[in-house]
Amino acid sequence: MSGLPSLHGTVPASRRGRRVGTNDSRELILAAARRLFAEHGFDGTSLRQVAREAGVDPALVHHFFKGKDELFALSVDLPADPAEVLAGVESLDPGQRAEEIVRAVLRLWESPAQHSLVAFLRGTIGSKAKTAMLRELVTRTVLQRIMAGLPGTPEERALRGNLVATQVVGLMLVRYVVRLEPLASAAPDEVVRLVAPNIRRYLAEPL
Template identity: 75%
Template sequence: MVHHFFKGKDELFAHSVELPADPEQVLAGVADADPDRRAELIVRTVLRLWESPAQAALLAFLRGSIGSKAKTALLREMVERRVISRIMASVPGPPEEVALRGNLVATQVVGLMMVRYVVRLEPLASAAPDEVVQLVAHTVQRYLTGPLT
């Protein structure tokens, strides 16, 4: 039935939870960036999205998805297929390692979103975006291409 009414699970998910932003548009160009210099672009992209007028919808989406087992499961699948796969495109390494690196990048990005925009812990919540990029991008880059030990 999903394929009868929708192009696939991603479209079903988008309709069922009303995504506030299209991951393909938001992450345009990330997959083409040099993996050794991709972290800054990722962090800037996330901050630009969350500092945009879409912030209220993003907050509502995040809160609503976390509170529902079904929506959380759909969110997990969508994040793996449409977000992490784009962020990790062309990152060298065995598939298991690349998947782990993608999960580690997600810990930093989701943690940043939660602390800065949901919990609003200071001084991170009011730090300038350029300062946040300087503070966070190094860790994201290590998870992308640096040593994992």
């Protein structure tokens, strides 16, 4: 680790006091990435910009992170990977897809990750920066996967994805954060039976 500065170039003179290559540098990079992603979004932020904002050599960003996707995911600090939670959903027809979306939400939130998810959701609602980053992640990762392969113009697909999100986010808030009864105590199969038809309509039926 001590050889990093000579391998990857010289750190600007104004930044030489920092301990390049330490965990402190990794946290500086993450903090800079959070600010830039929140302000400019994923596409509007480059790794070179992140390095400049953090005051580190650009090669150090590549040393700690595999690429921009990983840096973004770690910046958002989600308790679970949406791609893993929704794996395979894009191959299903709208009816099966709607049910699997609800089941995936229930599996995740009724796992040991529930406390972390509640804390994350509450923290996100109270932070403009985290809300902006979560919006970017949901648009790029969650909604693209949910809507993959379904018909419609890009505008219609975006609207349908937004409407699906109202059901999913509403379910998470009411069942697991607010804990409104009787939904909070309803059996998972009953939740799927009640919620999936709305999601199926938003996915493919006339709006």
